Amino acid sequence: MKNENQQDRIGEIFAQKLEAASSEKALWSTPSEAIWLGVNAELRKKRRERRLLVLFLFLFGLMIGFFLFGNQVMEWFGWETKKEIPIANIEQQRAKENLLILDSQSSRENEETNQNAVLDNSAMTPTAPPPNVPKQKNLFQGALASSNLLPLNVNETEERLEKQASEITVFETTPPEKEEMFEAQFEPITNLQSDVIALLENDEIVSNFEEKIIKQRGTWIIEASSGLYNSLRRYPISTEELELEITPTSTWTFAANAEKIINKNWSVGTGIGYRAAEFDANYDLNFMYSKAEESRSPDGGFEKAYRHTLPSLLAPLDAEFILVRSTDIAEGEDIPLSLELSHGIQHLNIPLYTKYRIHFKKLFLYAKVGVTGNWLISDLNTNHKGTESHHDAIHSRSSNFDVADGSKAIVKNDFSLSYLSSIGLQVPFSFSFTENTHYLFLEPTFTGEIISTYPDAATGDKIINLGGQIGVGILLE
Amino acid sequence: MREDKIIHACLRGKARAQRTLYEQYRTPMFLLCLRYMPTREDAEDVLQEGFIKVFRDLKQFDAKKAKLKTWMNRVFINTALEHLRSKKKIFKTEEIEPYQELQVTNDEIFSKLSVQELVKMISSLPTGYRLVFNMYVMEGYTHKEIAESLKISVNTSKSQLFKAKAMLRKQVKSAYSLAETAYEK
Numbered sequence: 001m002k003n004e005n006q007q008d009r010i011g012e013i014f015a016q017k018l019e020a021a022s023s024e025k026a027l028w029s030t031p032s033e034a035i036w037l038g039v040n041a042e043l044r045k046k047r048r049e050r051r052l053l054v055l056f057l058f059l060f061g062l063m064i065g066f067f068l069f070g071n072q073v074m075e076w077f078g079w080e081t082k083k084e085i086p087i088a089n090i091e092q093q094r095a096k097e098n099l100l101i102l103d104s105q106s107s108r109e110n111e112e113t114n115q116n117a118v119l120d121n122s123a124m125t126p127t128a129p130p131p132n133v134p135k136q137k138n139l140f141q142g143a144l145a146s147s148n149l150l151p152l153n154v155n156e157t158e159e160r161l162e163k164q165a166s167e168i169t170v171f172e173t174t175p176p177e178k179e180e181m182f183e184a185q186f187e188p189i190t191n192l193q194s195d196v197i198a199l200l201e202n203d204e205i206v207s208n209f210e211e212k213i214i215k216q217r218g219t220w221i222i223e224a225s226s227g228l229y230n231s232l233r234r235y236p237i238s239t240e241e242l243e244l245e246i247t248p249t250s251t252w253t254f255a256a257n258a259e260k261i262i263n264k265n266w267s268v269g270t271g272i273g274y275r276a277a278e279f280d281a282n283y284d285l286n287f288m289y290s291k292a293e294e295s296r297s298p299d300g301g302f303e304k305a306y307r308h309t310l311p312s313l314l315a316p317l318d319a320e321f322i323l324v325r326s327t328d329i330a331e332g333e334d335i336p337l338s339l340e341l342s343h344g345i346q347h348l349n350i351p352l353y354t355k356y357r358i359h360f361k362k363l364f365l366y367a368k369v370g371v372t373g374n375w376l377i378s379d380l381n382t383n384h385k386g387t388e389s390h391h392d393a394i395h396s397r398s399s400n401f402d403v404a405d406g407s408k409a410i411v412k413n414d415f416s417l418s419y420l421s422s423i424g425l426q427v428p429f430s431f432s433f434t435e436n437t438h439y440l441f442l443e444p445t446f447t448g449e450i451i452s453t454y455p456d457a458a459t460g461d462k463i464i465n466l467g468g469q470i471g472v473g474i475l476l477e
Numbered sequence: 478m479r480e481d482k483i484i485h486a487c488l489r490g491k492a493r494a495q496r497t498l499y500e501q502y503r504t505p506m507f508l509l510c511l512r513y514m515p516t517r518e519d520a521e522d523v524l525q526e527g528f529i530k531v532f533r534d535l536k537q538f539d540a541k542k543a544k545l546k547t548w549m550n551r552v553f554i555n556t557a558l559e560h561l562r563s564k565k566k567i568f569k570t571e572e573i574e575p576y577q578e579l580q581v582t583n584d585e586i587f588s589k590l591s592v593q594e595l596v597k598m599i600s601s602l603p604t605g606y607r608l609v610f611n612m613y614v615m616e617g618y619t620h621k622e623i624a625e626s627l628k629i630s631v632n633t634s635k636s637q638l639f640k641a642k643a644m645l646r647k648q649v650k651s652a653y654s655l656a657e658t659a660y661e662k
Binding site: 010011012014015017018019021028029030031032034035036038039040042043046047050 | 490492495496499503504507508511512521524525528529532533592593595596599610613614615642645646649
């Protein structure tokens with residue numbers, strides 16, 4: 001009993017003395033400064049990760065906003081891709097630039113005899129020019145021209161439609177059809193989504209994923225993805241200060257990548273991708289026809305020309321379009337015009353990148369930088385369709401533009417190098433039928449590309465793509 | 478700055494507040510680590526790891542349930558235990574010498590020993606003794622709580638405490654004898 005009391009007394013005394021000394025600062029009880037440096041380094045890392053998260057959310061929001069409101073933003077800032085060319089200069093410019101104006105058989109029929117006819121190429125017949133008016137050139141002329149004097153082949157078709165309810169409906173019913181297709185694409189994803197949500201609740205999958213990444217250094221991750229991008233570009237030809245423009249450009253990508261895990265945070269990757277770029281520009285405008293301001297072609301056709309600055313690789317192919325024939329319109333007439341342009345090119349690309357990954361709650365955030373080599377695998381495909389409405393009639397025309405042989409603007413097998421940077425998030429999940437860990441990823445992306453689009457260009461064409469991709473990955477074990 | 482404001486600022490990731498909190502608690506927490514760990518280097522490792530956990534998990538701290546120091550003590554003790562577990566088996570059988578009467582029964586003996594010496598004595602205890610002694614005597618855990626925490630039986634906890642105290646008594650006596658000898662000389 002005495003022994004126990006003495007021992008308890010020892011404990012009590014120890015406790016009292018140490019408690020009293022706990023706030024005393026002595027040299028021996030002061031940890032070295034290195035401890036704080038270690039703690040602070042970890043805290044700085046956390047702060048950096050927090051800032052990365054904020055940046056990620058900001059860019060993600062920006063990307064979504066860009067897709068939703070990109071066109072409005074363009075209008076607010078006055079970044080438009082169309083430029084009206086002073087009509088008075090057209091003839092002069094043509095002469096100077098040796099613009100090819102194709103004489104095609106006139107599709108213009110005498111208004112009194114054929115006003116209601118629907119014409120196609122085969123139906124086009126030459127007509128005698130009106131008195132005191134030189135021989136009438138093609139009534140709907142399209143041309144590619146400008147700085148680098150590109151020759152052009154134009155295949156022209158023309159349709160002239162009466163304004164009938166049924167025909168108007170054709171134009172108006174197109175969007176709903178697309179909408180139905182869009183909805184149909186999403187049906188299978190509904191099931192996948194519910195699975196993923198259930199899996200997200202399982203912390204084990206997340207910790208397993210991290211553990212596997214940490215332990216299995218040197219192993220591979222395989223990814224498949226698809227993306228959509230919109231583009232910002234600089235006007236490449238002007239010798240003046242480069243002007244930043246937004247073009248309503250959409251680019252689809254499909255890619256398969258292989259990544260090698262270097263350590264917990266770092267990995268390097270490469271792969272192969274396909275890129276289909278569609279450059280669209282749709283104009284809607286009204287103009288009031290005025291005899292005083294009329295600019296006639298030598299054959300007396302009324303011309304309203306617009307220069308469309310094509311984005312990216314197609315920049316040298318500025319186009320001028322003459323849309324309306326003077327014989328179709330009357331003084332003071334309000335003429336609504338709509339012009340649709342689309343240009344498409346396709347690339348194969350090989351990226352080389354490095355990725356830095358961090359764990360945040362149930363997600364993994366990452367940043368990626370690298371370079372991509374791009375090979376052009378397609379020819380340039382350009383389509384144009386214009387419609388005008390006047391005299392209670394709708395005129396719809398379409399033309400195909402091809403770059404002539406010998407043009408150096410777009411050449412198949414062209415190579416360009418682009419740099420890429422992106423941030424993304426990964427959501428780990430697994431299937432019951434396999435032990436491999438998978439993940440979904442969402443990756444807002446920024447890419448920049450500098451390419452000399454034609455040999456004599458003063459500057460390379462610069463394009464910035466903002467967009468994102470979504471995909472799945474699997475950790476090979 | 479008031480402690481609740483410091484905590485709030487730490488939660489918002491303010492570097493100055495984090496430094497203030499560290500400065501305020503580094504000494505008591507280091508003393509705790511020194512008591513639990515066998516060497517100073519180990520204690521520093523646990524101190525660094527413990528503070529990282531404190532800042533990481535500070536949002537879990539509830540001022541209504543406990544004082545910050547109590548909560549931090551628990552974080553550091555858990556960190557020390559994890560550290561010890563990862564290194565080696567905590568409990569191993571160690572024989573101690575038969576009980577020897579300590580002649581001094583008053584506090585005089587302790588007044589001659591510094592806090593540093595006392596801490597060294599605790600640090601030099603075998604791991605199992607040290608943990609139970611610290612948790613029972615210094616932190617006020619019950620044997621049941623210690624048993625659950627260390628995954629041992631209550632009887633083992635009691636016996637480890639008994640042996641720890643006996644060993645400390647021996648060390649105190651030895652240190653006292655040395656001190657007396659030095660004084661007489």
